[in-house]
Amino acid sequence: MINDEREGVMDVIRTIKNAYHLFQAISANICYGVPSRRLIMVGVTGTDGKTTTSSMIYQILQRAGYKTALISTVGAYIGDQVFDVGFHVTTPSSFALQKYLRQALIKGITHCVLEVTSHALDQNRVFGIHFHVGVLTNITHEHLDYHKTYENYVRAKVKLLKHSDVSFINKDDDSYPLVRKLLGRRVVYEYGKPLKYSTNLEGKYNQYNATAAGLAAEELGVPERVIRQALQQIVPPKGRREVVYDKEFTVIVDFAHTPNAFHALLPELKKNTTGRLIHVFGSAGERDQTKRPLMGKESSAYADMIILTAEDPRSESVGEICNQIASGSSKPVQIIPDRAEAIAEAIRMAKKGDVVVITGKSHEKSMNYGKGEEPWDEFEAVKQGLKKKGIKK
Secondary structure (H helix, E strand, C coil): CHHHHHHHHHHHHHHHHHHHHHHHHHHHHHHHCCHHHHCEEEEEECCCCHHHHHHHHHHHHHHCCCCEEEEECCEEEECCEEECCCCCCCCCCHHHHHHHHHHHHHCCCCEEEEECCHHHHHCCCCCCCCEEEEEECCCCCCCHHHHCCHHHHHHHHHHHHHCEEEEEEECCCCCHHHHHHHHCCCCCEEECCCCCCCCCCCCHHHHHHHHHHHHHHHHCCCCHHHHHHHHCCCCCCCCCCEEEEECCCEEEEECCCCHHHHHHHHHHHHHCCCCCEEEEECCCCCCCCCCHHHHHHHHHHHCCEEEECCCCCCCCCHHHHHHHHHCCCCCCCEECCCHHHHHHHHHHHCCCCCEEEEECCCCCCEEECCCCEEECCHHHHHHHHHHHCCCCC
């Protein structure tokens, strides 16, 4: 009874917040003159792969000669300027977003690729933006702390497709039946095996991303020849399977932070590892707790050694978060709460042929321990870990 009442109160609060965000979005559109109406907008959503897919579309359009902007979790790329979108942000606030779109217009940009989260869709932050093309990469286990149920999560994602002239969905993803059901008679294009496009980026999941990006570019009039050439020269977003060190052993930084992302990344790394695969990761506090054991399960299926650590614990205990992850692991784990120490330990134990993969933080520049954002640099932590081992990067 108490839980039902609490859920009811939370639903009311959420409704009020979403109404506030809607008011903000309307105000922002008016303030900046609804700039998206004069831009060709491409929206990309999904649990995993949306940043890479957005970047691929952006690079293809640029190669085709279109003046294109990109607004995603790694930053807002507008003309020759790059703007930081903020801490732990993928889709900016309504006013920030409309300001970026207005700046794009002023710079003569014609196309804009926008990475769109389920939160932004549910909270009406992208209200007023009409998308010429919408892309859905996949929908897996994530954000159930916010959406409560998987169906609610899917419904939020599908909002992008309903507000797009043309949409592309992944027919090989487990979410496909529910997505099709929610779309009803709406016409969408499906992609999957066999995959039409490929890319120079490693990983089967990146071939799916490439196909989604290629089809979106086709819809915008880019010739297949240009698309194929661009996809073979893709520069990945920062912190996406990024090799930071590769001599006696290898150190890789990646943003993977869901069970599905682990399932896509770790088998590929394991297959190409002659020594041991050492995995360093954690899970965000005050976020979806149900995914934690699943992350432990996926990691232990491929990693030889697992080090669990802090990953924006916020007000939660790092140790308790790690224990929840460990409960799903079929292998022993080592818990080192301090992330810098955990990374240094993984590097210290690395031997010839080993691969150390550090996931979850990647490009993010802050860590939250419950008292606000504190500076954090994953790449600097790797550099210091190598230094302690006597290696100058």
